[in-house]
Amino acid sequence: MSQLFTLSFFTAFLAAAVRLAVPLIYAGLGETIAEKAGVINIGMEGVMLDGAFFSFAGAWYSGSLAVGLLCGIAGGVLMSVLHGVICIVLAQDQTVSGLAINMFALGLTSFLFKLMSQGQSYQQVETFETYAIPGLSKIPLIGAAFFEKDILCYLLYILLILFTIFYKRTDLGLSHIAVGEAPHAAESAGIPVHLFQWTALLVNGVLGGIGGAYLVLVQLGVFTENMISGRGYIALAAVILGRHMPLGMFAAALLFGLANALQIRLQTIGVSVSPYLLAILPYAMTLLAMLGAAGRSSRPESLGKPYVRGSR
Amino acid sequence: MKKILSAVTASVMALSLAACAAAPAAPAAPAQAPAASEAAAEAAPAEAKEYKVALCMSGAANDQGWNQTAYEGAVKACEKYGMSLDYSENLTPADIASAFADYAAAGYDVIIGHGYEFGDPALEVAATYPDVLFVCTEADAAADNVASYVMACEQTAYVEGVIAAMMTKTGKVGGIGPLQGDSLVKIINGFEDGAKATNPDIVVETAWTNSFVDTQLAQEAAEAMIDDGVDVIKHCANACGNGAISAAVAADILCQGDSYDQSSFAPDHMVDSALYNLDVVLDIALGSISDGTFKGEVYNLGFADGAVDLCFTKNIPDDVKAAAEELMEKIKSGEFEVVRDYTIRN
Numbered sequence: 001m002s003q004l005f006t007l008s009f010f011t012a013f014l015a016a017a018v019r020l021a022v023p024l025i026y027a028g029l030g031e032t033i034a035e036k037a038g039v040i041n042i043g044m045e046g047v048m049l050d051g052a053f054f055s056f057a058g059a060w061y062s063g064s065l066a067v068g069l070l071c072g073i074a075g076g077v078l079m080s081v082l083h084g085v086i087c088i089v090l091a092q093d094q095t096v097s098g099l100a101i102n103m104f105a106l107g108l109t110s111f112l113f114k115l116m117s118q119g120q121s122y123q124q125v126e127t128f129e130t131y132a133i134p135g136l137s138k139i140p141l142i143g144a145a146f147f148e149k150d151i152l153c154y155l156l157y158i159l160l161i162l163f164t165i166f167y168k169r170t171d172l173g174l175s176h177i178a179v180g181e182a183p184h185a186a187e188s189a190g191i192p193v194h195l196f197q198w199t200a201l202l203v204n205g206v207l208g209g210i211g212g213a214y215l216v217l218v219q220l221g222v223f224t225e226n227m228i229s230g231r232g233y234i235a236l237a238a239v240i241l242g243r244h245m246p247l248g249m250f251a252a253a254l255l256f257g258l259a260n261a262l263q264i265r266l267q268t269i270g271v272s273v274s275p276y277l278l279a280i281l282p283y284a285m286t287l288l289a290m291l292g293a294a295g296r297s298s299r300p301e302s303l304g305k306p307y308v309r310g311s312r
Numbered sequence: 313m314k315k316i317l318s319a320v321t322a323s324v325m326a327l328s329l330a331a332c333a334a335a336p337a338a339p340a341a342p343a344q345a346p347a348a349s350e351a352a353a354e355a356a357p358a359e360a361k362e363y364k365v366a367l368c369m370s371g372a373a374n375d376q377g378w379n380q381t382a383y384e385g386a387v388k389a390c391e392k393y394g395m396s397l398d399y400s401e402n403l404t405p406a407d408i409a410s411a412f413a414d415y416a417a418a419g420y421d422v423i424i425g426h427g428y429e430f431g432d433p434a435l436e437v438a439a440t441y442p443d444v445l446f447v448c449t450e451a452d453a454a455a456d457n458v459a460s461y462v463m464a465c466e467q468t469a470y471v472e473g474v475i476a477a478m479m480t481k482t483g484k485v486g487g488i489g490p491l492q493g494d495s496l497v498k499i500i501n502g503f504e505d506g507a508k509a510t511n512p513d514i515v516v517e518t519a520w521t522n523s524f525v526d527t528q529l530a531q532e533a534a535e536a537m538i539d540d541g542v543d544v545i546k547h548c549a550n551a552c553g554n555g556a557i558s559a560a561v562a563a564d565i566l567c568q569g570d571s572y573d574q575s576s577f578a579p580d581h582m583v584d585s586a587l588y589n590l591d592v593v594l595d596i597a598l599g600s601i602s603d604g605t606f607k608g609e610v611y612n613l614g615f616a617d618g619a620v621d622l623c624f625t626k627n628i629p630d631d632v633k634a635a636a637e638e639l640m641e642k643i644k645s646g647e648f649e650v651v652r653d654y655t656i657r658n
Contacts, residue, residue, distance in 0.1 A: 008539075012535075012536075012539040016532055016535060016536065019528075019532065019535075020528065020529075020532060023528075114374075121576040122574075122576040122577045124558070124577075215527075215528055219528060219531065220527055220528065220531060220554070220555055220558055221558055222527070222554050222555075222558055224525060224527045224551040224552060224554050224555075225525060225551060226525040227525055227526070227527045227528070227551075227552075229523050229525045229526040229527075229529075229552075230526075260529065260532075261532065261536075264519055264521075264529060264532050264533045264536055265536045267518065267519040267520065267533070268486065268517040268518070268519050268533065268536045268537050268540060269517065269540070270517070275492075275520050275521075275522035276522065279522055
């Protein structure tokens, strides 16, 4: 127990929380952007899994991390484009499409991974290096957790700030929000609704793909079947808990990362916390947040409703 | 245009379902497809008096793991004892009883259920079909015509605990498991007992990822242990154990593999791997049926039966290896008995 309350414990614990949170934040940011434009992608789990597998395959066959990252992005985009075809072009049910995408991605990646690993010995790729930011990384407690990271993590900080400004301060951002709130009104104001939804979904695929690729290319160096194991759904929960804003989602994902890091660390020092209890924590918190926010939802008004031009 | 698109997307979705069915189904993932109807497609009925064996599995027969080893072991044993074999794949727990009943009604003599979850349905169906013999692996079901064969993984784990305790420099070792199921809890407990028997002051840290596939969490569990000074990590966490191994390699500490020879995962850091020989288990089970010595009991098969084993790598020093082999001999001869403990500890 005595290890619990030392500075080094908290420093390591916070670093673990951030490691666990970064893939969630990438996916959550992608999901926030799609949902702002009125398209919900429950297939985020599949997008991430695709990103993870294709980044691994790309890095393995090319020997280059950059190629791996591009392949991971392409894998994620593939899934969100499929979602877009079903939900935007064909105006079908977004929930059904998202669930189908999760199953499709699980089958596809497991199948391809079997082909890839058949007759091979263990496959592993290099991972991105970390660069400590001078000064900032020396801050006690949070320095190592936030500022001794890899390039993708720093990119994420920039993206979070840019998208916050985008939605709060730019006309284009406001137009994106309008598409999610009232597509018919937006269209009559001259906003190309479908074009904006497509753009948002592409960004969703890119960021979700990076979220999956991050696990492989930064953290593990290996791919295993179904390795996302629910992170896509946790990202969806983070978006709701974060009230559909990039920074809110960031805080929520960090909270989930903290909870997961805490439970695994408590286990190793012999404090018994049922893993089942902790597994429901993100969802329980999200439900509580939704109960607390009853009546003043942050949810875009037309979220999940297919927009058909000219219909009412 | 839209019609073509819907046709294309529909076929992609259909394909995805097929792919899911063919997918090797990590043990935790629910199988997507209903039972394959191998039962109906009964192949050439060979000579009379030949035992007809049916193998029921929770995943695909070519999953390069749990089910594939069982399938290959069953094929080998059936050839050896002149039995015919049919099989069903991707059975979900809800399908098991009906699959068993189908096979029993179709005149099969022996039905194998591969995995803990097959035990209870076997007891249920076996009461209706007293002439059919049921064999379950890793289960604890026993009746007149039901026998279970459990691999004594606690024996390998105990020896691995001894090895870890002899090789640690910090006096701290770690064990990482997936879900707290009986057959996994006994491994982690055996590991802890072995380590503590060697050095009563040793610290054994344990963690459960609560998943067979959460590779990142297994890595974080290992990181947490490494931060605490652990320098030997044993995992029995299936695929997600790869995360623990990659953390061990990154931190330049030792690790111990599971299920099959995993030395290629960490050539310079892996000390040994525990081997679980399902082909031996099925050979013993079908052999007892072939020579008429079948008894409805729960069998615990260990080193002495060849059902479990250890394989060492170049990273283990000679004296540690000698001590481990001596202990394995003692367990084999029955001179030393490893306690099998299913209680979840902290």
